[in-house]
Amino acid sequence: MGRKFYVQRLEIKELESGSLESLPEEEDKEAYGDGDGDGSDVESESRIKRRKGDNLESVEETNGSTSQGLPEQILLWIETSIDRLHNTDVKKSLNNKKLYLVLDLDHTWLNSTQLNHMTAEEEYLMSPPDSLPDELKGSLFRLDCMRMMTKLRPFIRTFLKKASEMFEMVISRDDGTQKHQKGLDIVVGQESAVLILDDTENAWIKHKDNLIxxxxxxxxxxxxxxxxxxxxxxxxxxxxxxxxxxALANVLDLLKRIHKIFFYELGGNLIDRDVRQVLKTVRKEVLKGCKVVFSRIIPSKVQADNHLLWKMAEQLGAICSTEVDSSVTHVVALDAGTEKSHWAVNQNSKQVFGPSSVA
Incomplete structure (x- = not known):
């Protein structure tokens, strides 16, 4: 009781023989096309992708049957069949040496602004394309119909070309099955084979181990x-x-490293490997060999090892401490005048990070 199944009717229709007779045939033809090879199924799939939130039916079990009248065994059959389709697709991708990559758009691959929000210093961007600086040509787009201007991030075309050789790529939008959350339930693939690139961690609460x-x-x-x-x-x-x-060049190098480890350095069956474990290992290489002390950043009333920055540093491979000693390599402080900051400055081999160095 209480378990939910999210059923996309397009996928149900495409299951192997033995499909549910309880699905009205005429309704299926109207909503999804009659499958006669005239392209209506493709058009229907496109429409469904645009309206995932509307086409995903949340069905909750109650005493062996559902409020929609579907018996429990049919729901279990649907769940098992969809899982089998997903697993088949994953095996095919893995055999082709490809993982899955979910891509965020805004603030990750591009940046946009309303035209009426542009400052006087940005007015030059309104010039004809031929008069723009060379580095902006081909990456700046003025959308007059939307009163908007969009700028592609440098290196994006090279990134997409190189990444597509290693990953099946999916564009992420706000079309998960939970409000204000993005989820991997809309991706054909199992979580152990999926990486996510996004600038917002809170959008992926359930999938932080997949997130870069x-x-x-x-x-x-x-x-x-x-x-x-x-x-x-x-x-x-x-x-x-x-x-x-x-940023894109750096993350491409990271993806190449993860891809190489997953396919060429791990043992066992491909389907049993987990890219999340690879990502965790690679993360620990970032601050490997570093010992970090935080100065006036973690409130005194908070247990230091429970603070977000402390946990983040440890996830990246650093050792964290509350006290300075000869083994400390970095001091992170909000105020350059703290005792620990002065100590680090006086130690030629120590590095100090604060607001000025981060900016």
Whole structure:
């Protein structure tokens, strides 16, 4: 009791022979096409993808049958069949040396602004394409019908080309089965074979082990203001991220590393491997060999090892401590005047990080 099944009717229709007779034939033809090979099924699938939230039916078991009148054994059959379809697809992808990659859009692959939000320093972006700086040509798009301007992140085309050789890619939007949450239940694939690239961790509460956090791309001033930043934007500075050394180039290197470990360095059957474990191992290499002390960042009333920054540093492979000693390599402080900050400055081999160094 209480277990929920999310059934997408398109998938039910495409199951192997023995399909449910209780599904009205005429209703299926109207909603999903009659499957006569004229392309109506493809059009129906596209329509369903655009309206996933409406087409996913939440069915809850109650005393062996459901409120929709479907007996429990049929729901179990549906669940088993959909799982079998997913597993078959995953096996095919893995045999082709491909994992799944879920991609966020806004602030990850592109950045947009309303035209009426642009500052005087950004007015040059309104010039004809031929008069724009060379680095902006082909990556800046003015959508007059929406009164909007969109900028693609540097390196995106190379990234997508290279990543597509290693991953089946899915674009993530707000179309999960839970409000305000993104989920892998809309992805054909099992969680052990899926990675996610997104700039927002809270959107993936149930899938943090699959998530690779991306540095947000703020090209326009309004975008920076949205997140509380007051300094000049890349657009106002007439600058942009570096292609060879920017966020997308760095994350591509990370994905190559994960892909190599998963397919060429792990033992056992492919289907039994888990990319989440690979990601966890790779994360620990980031701050491997570092010993970190936080100074006036973690409130005194909070147990230090329960604080988010402490846990994050440990996930990246660092050792955290509350006291300084000769083994400490980094001090992270909000105030350069703290005792621990002074200690680190006086130790030539120590590094100090605070607001000025992060900005």
């Amino acid at each position: 956090m991306m540095e947000r791309y703020h090209f326009f001033r309004s975008s920076r203001a949205q997140f509380g930043f007051t300094c000049e934007s890349l657009s106002e500075l007439k600058s942009d991220e570096s292609e060879p050394e920017g």
